[in-house]
Amino acid sequence: NAGVTQTPKFQVLKTGQSMTLQCAQDMNHEYMSWYRQDPGMGLRLIHYSVGAGITDQGEVPNGYNVSRSTTEDFPLRLLSAAPSQTSVYFCASSYLSGEDGQISYNSPLHFGNGTRLTVT
Amino acid sequence: QQPVQSPQAVILREGEDAVINCSSSKALYSVHWYRQKHGEAPVFLMILLKGGEQKGHDKISASFNEKKQQSSLYLTASQLSYSGTYFCGTEGPPDKLIFGTGTRLQVFP
Numbered sequence: 001n002a003g004v005t006q007t008p009k010f011q012v013l014k015t016g017q018s019m020t021l022q023c024a025q026d027m028n029h030e031y032m033s034w035y036r037q038d039p040g041m042g043l044r045l046i047h048y049s050v051g052a053g054i055t056d057q058g059e060v061p062n063g064y065n066v067s068r069s070t071t072e073d074f075p076l077r078l079l080s081a082a083p084s085q086t087s088v089y090f091c092a093s094s095y096l097s098g099e100d101g102q103i104s105y106n107s108p109l110h111f112g113n114g115t116r117l118t119v120t
Numbered sequence: 121q122q123p124v125q126s127p128q129a130v131i132l133r134e135g136e137d138a139v140i141n142c143s144s145s146k147a148l149y150s151v152h153w154y155r156q157k158h159g160e161a162p163v164f165l166m167i168l169l170k171g172g173e174q175k176g177h178d179k180i181s182a183s184f185n186e187k188k189q190q191s192s193l194y195l196t197a198s199q200l201s202y203s204g205t206y207f208c209g210t211e212g213p214p215d216k217l218i219f220g221t222g223t224r225l226q227v228f229p
Contacts (some may be wrong), residue, residue: 033217034146035219038138040221041221042122042125042207042219042220042221042222043162043207043209043218043219044122044219045217045218045219047214048217058216058218059122059216059218090161090162098155104149104150104211105149105150105152105167105211106167106169107149107167107218108152108164108167109154109162109164109209109217110164111161111162111163113161114161117172
């Protein structure tokens with residue numbers, strides 16, 4: 001059971017380059033999300049998805065795109081990398097529950113091992 | 121809006137106790153707690169749901185006061201393995217799980 005798999009583990013980009021950070025989970029989780037972690041800033045939510053075909057913005061979405069074509073995969077795209085996007089990126093997934101249309105995060109988040117991205 | 125954690129850092133000797141607080145300006149449906157070791161991914165500790173419950177996990181427990189929109193994590197008789205950064209994650213409208221800035225805990229022999 002692989003859990004949440006992120007690739008690559010490390011990446012160096014030049015300003016203006018584009019790239020895709022991959023995230024895949026094999027637990028059939030409805031919820032998938034991307035966080036970035038910077039010193040003193042904690043974990044900040046970039047984008048998230050509550051199911052295939054559904055995505056929404058988090059706290060810091062600018063400069064990033066996502067899509068969710070399957071339950072298993074949730075790639076994060078940097079269209080034109082900037083030095084401010086130098087960070088450690090974590091993908092996380094979990095089950096969702098809820099009643100009467102209200103989504104509840106009652107299950108633990110499972111995190112990938114992270115991608116360390118440097119933009120020069 | 122990120123929940124506010126306090127203190128930002130704690131230094132303990134083995135066997136001492138600590139409390140980490142997490143507060144939000146929004147109504148909360150649930151609170152998550154995670155611990156992260158240096159260079160690793162965050163690891164789940166516990167979830168508290170609205171209803172004011174308190175949960176325990178070995179010598180680590182937590183409470184959730186939904187009226188005050190606050191949660192506290194209690195670490196008793198700390199061990200070296202407790203060292204790391206602790207994050208609370210809060211769930212409130214509109215359906216997002218947002219993390220605080222973290223509390224760095226160091227336990228020395």
